Amino acid sequence: MNHRTALYDLHLEWGAKMVPFAGWDMPLHYGSQIAEHHAVRRGTGLFDVSHMAVVDIAGPDARLFLRRLFANDVAKLERPGQALYSCMLNEAAGIIDDLIAYLRPGGRYRLVMNAGNRERDLAWLRARAGNDRVHIRERHNLAILALQGPGAEAILRQVLxxxxxxxxxxxxxxxGVWKGEWLVARTGYTGEDGYELILPNTAALELATEFCAAGAVPVGLGARDTLRLEAALNLHGSDMDESVNPLETGLGWTVAWEPEEREFVGRRALAACRERGAAWRRAGLILDGPGIPRGGQAVLFPNAAKGVVTSGGFSPTLAKGIALARIPTDCVGADTAEIEIRGRKVLAHRIRPPFVTRGAGLQGEEVVA
Amino acid sequence: MSEIPGDLKYAKSHEWARLEDDGRVTIGITDHAQEELGDLVYVELPELDRELAAAEDLAVVESVKAASDLYCPVAGRVVEVNEALADTPELINSDPYGEGWILRLQPAADADFDALLDSEGYAAVAAAGDD
Structure with a gap:
């Protein structure tokens, strides 16, 4: 049987369509995925993302260990609650997973990693602990709620x-701010203002109920995906995996090259890629013709070069098909491309991601020069 | 439980067909199918006058989740498509047996309506999940 989060019964009560996801029964939507998407852009949405892996790193060498394991540098975290987005790379600089590391009081860390990569991540971390004095502990008694949207702050103040x-x-x-076992952090995966709360399972049901009583709308994994796609936030397993390095998928900004003497796993391979120039780049495409781009479809350029859609779908905010794609570096000058959708070639124009930020601000409509 | 009107014929692949008084056949997808697909965002309709065999690809409906092929319940020629779906594909979600109709066929002489399911037969298919 699949795992269930602390909110399982509440999801059923709210009329969720439950689906299996990475070994968990999770809500896909509660009636209309599009209505939930708009609720986050215009009001406040509540997500249960307790399926994600929470891993605590403690011990005298915790900082040293994570500085070696992650492409971004946890030394940037100075105050408890601060968060850092990073990739965890293999020796070839392929992306094993992306994650958020939070600093805890006492020089400890809390990692939030993708549910689907849980086993791989834990095995990788444990295998590389070596002689470091670190404790790696997966947490099973914590829930993660994400309160996202322009109304999130007001609802949070009303309820907490x-x-x-x-x-x-x-x-x-x-x-972020810690209070005992609770962490409240201004992070998210929607492109909106909002919070993620990590708290004991025992407190999650009551808190979720209060958030919704205060006006937050329950949002399922379906809208989570369209929101993150509009915000051009990569999804591991779609836009990146162990065959792709951060420079090839728009995540160069997450790599901490300084200090030079920090030898993180994958650094050598990534530096070599940077030296010779990455062969692939991430691009954002908005479809000009009818249809919906989907992952795996070919992106065609006039010079016969080909890219691939890594994530595609319908943007509820733009009411158009949008896609993140991996394209050959020699095509970065092209303003347009064609996406091959079920045998049809449909024109699309390049934009500088994201497609949408903070509600209806369609920054994405600026065409890449 | 989804709605399955008793006066329609159904295909196992979740299309419905209604024989109209003028001899034409109106086709759409079932309430069960639209529920499974979720919010519909795009419909690719066939060209007018196209001749379709039974079980041939008829149209593509795309939800936020994925694209799905529709299959022709009975052989015939496309005589009308629901143009409103170009701008408002969500009509299929809100009214799958009414305003969310997809197209009309002039059935072929050998169109086999008996091969289709009645509402009870389709209810069993829907209850068993996707075939």
Whole structure:
């Protein structure tokens, strides 16, 4: 039987269509995925993402260990609650997973990793601990709720106790506040303002109920995917995997090259790729003709070069088909391309991702020069 | 439980067909099918006058989730398509047996309506999940 989150019964009560996802029974939607998508862009949505893997790293060498394991540098985290987005690479600089690392009080860390990569991630971390004095512990008693959208801050303040709510409201993006086992951080996967809360399973049901009583709309994994696609946030397993390095999928900004002497796993291979120039780049495409691009479809350029759609779908905000694609570097000058959709070639134009940020701000409509 | 009107014929592949008074056949997808697909965002309709055999690819409906082929329940020629679906594919979600109809066929002389299921037969298919 699949795992269930602490909110399982609540999902059923809210009328969720439950689907198996990475070994968990999760809500796909609660009636209309598109309505849920708009709720996050215009109001507040509540996601249960407790299926994600939470891994605590402690011990005297925790910092040293993670500085060696991650392409981004956890030394940038100075205050407890601060968050860092990073890739974890193999020796060839392929992306094993992407994750968020939060600094905990006392020089410990909390990692949130993809549910589908749980076993691989844990095995990789454990195999590389070597003689480091680190404790790697997966947590099973925690829930993760994401409260996302322009109304998130107001609802958070209304529901959380006064001091925690005020502290949360003052947070900058990618910062968080700890209160006992609770972490409230200004992070998310939607392109909107919002929070992710990691808390004991025992408190999750009541909190979720209160968020929704205060006006948050439950949102399933379906809208989570269209929201992150509009925000051009990569999905591991679609836009990246162990055959792709960060420079080839728009994540060069997450690689901490300084200090030079930091030898993280994959650095040598990644530096060699940077030296000779990455063969592939990430691109954003908006379809001009009818249809919906889907992952795996070919992207065709006038010079006969080919790329591939890594994530595609319908953008509820733009009401158009959109795609993230991996394209040959020598095509980065092209303003347009064709996507081969079920035997038809449909014109698309390049944009600089994201497609949508903060509600209806269609920054994406700026064509790449 | 999804709605399965008693006066329609059904294909196992989740299309419905209604024989109209003028001899034409209106085709759409079932309430069960639209529920399974989720919000529909695009419909690729066939060209007018196209001759279709039974079980031939008829149209493509795309939901937020994925693209799905529709198959022709009975042989015939396309005489009308629901143009409204170009801008409002969600009509299929809101009214699958009414405004969400997909196209009309002039059935071929040998169109085999008896091969289709009645509502009870289709209810069993829908209950068993996708075939």
């Amino acid at each position: 106790d006064k001091s925690l709510g005020e502290a949360a409201a003052e947070l900058d993006p990618f910062c």
